[in-house]
Amino acid sequence: MEIYEEFRFFSKPLLKEANEASNREKRNKCINPSLIENLPLDFVFHVVKFIYHRKNELRLFVEIDETGKIELLDTSITRYETLPTIRYFKNGKHEINFTERPYPNGREWQESEIKKPLRKQSKFRKEVLGAYKNCCAVCELNLPSLLRASHIWDVKNGGPDTINNGIALCVNHEIAFDSGLLIIKPDYKVETKDKIGVIVKELKLPENKSDYPCKEYLERKFKLINKRVK
Ligand SMILES: [Zn+2]
Incomplete structure (x- = not known):
C-alpha cells in the first residue's frame, strides 16, 4: 500500500x-x-x-x-x-x-x-500534490510520504484552500520556505542561501497554468518574511 x-x-x-x-x-x-x-x-x-x-x-x-x-x-x-x-x-x-x-x-x-x-487526506493536499505530479517544486523529490501541500498564505490568516495558494514541497523545503531560508519570488525564481552564496533556480511549475502559485500570494509571503527578518 x-x-x-x-x-x-x-x-x-x-x-x-x-x-x-x-x-x-x-x-x-x-x-x-x-x-x-x-x-x-x-x-x-x-x-x-x-x-x-x-x-x-x-x-x-x-x-x-x-x-x-x-x-x-x-x-x-x-x-x-x-x-x-x-x-x-x-x-x-x-x-x-x-x-x-x-x-x-x-x-x-x-x-x-x-x-x-485528526488528519484526513484533504482535498487541498490531493489537488496540490496532483498538480505537481507528487514532486517537490524545488528539488523534485517524489516520495509522497515526505511531501506537503504548503499554503503560501496561511489558512489561519485567511488564506484560501485553492491550488494556486499551494505549492508541493518536501518536508525540508517546506520548513525552509516557512522560515524564510528559501524564498520563492513572484516570478517563480527560488533563492536559497548556502555556504557559497545565494543559489537561484526556477520553481518547477504545474502543467496547468491556472494551477500556478498566485503571484499576489507569493508577494504577500515575501513581504511578511522581509518584515520578520528586519
Ligand atoms: Zn524539496
Whole structure:
C-alpha cells in the first residue's frame, strides 16, 4: 500500500507528559497546561514538522486541532524518537506503530483510545500534490510520504484552500520556505542561501497554468518574511 503521509504523534497523555518534562527541563517552548487539559482524549496530535533547535533538542510543531492550529514544544531528540507513528495510506486507511517507551511513569497509552485521527487526506493536499505530479517544486523529490501541500498564505490568516495558494514541497523545503531560508519570488525564481552564496533556480511549475502559485500570494509571503527578518 502506498504511504501518503507519515507522522510521529502525541496522544493527550503523551503530550501532557512531554510538556511537563519540557517545563521541568526548563526548555524555551512549552504549551500552556490548561490548553492541553481541554484537548480531547481520543485524538492524535500530529507533529507536522520539527527543527533542530539546539544540541539534542528539537522544536516540535504540534497540530492541536482540526483547523491546523500549531503549538510549539521543545523536547529532547530521545523523547521525540519514542513517540508513536501514524501512517496514512492512499486508500484512506491508517496504521499506528508504537515504540518501546523508556519513560515508564506516564499514564499507559492505549491504542483503543484513538477514534478519530485528526488528519484526513484533504482535498487541498490531493489537488496540490496532483498538480505537481507528487514532486517537490524545488528539488523534485517524489516520495509522497515526505511531501506537503504548503499554503503560501496561511489558512489561519485567511488564506484560501485553492491550488494556486499551494505549492508541493518536501518536508525540508517546506520548513525552509516557512522560515524564510528559501524564498520563492513572484516570478517563480527560488533563492536559497548556502555556504557559497545565494543559489537561484526556477520553481518547477504545474502543467496547468491556472494551477500556478498566485503571484499576489507569493508577494504577500515575501513581504511578511522581509518584515520578520528586519
Ligand atoms: Zn524539496
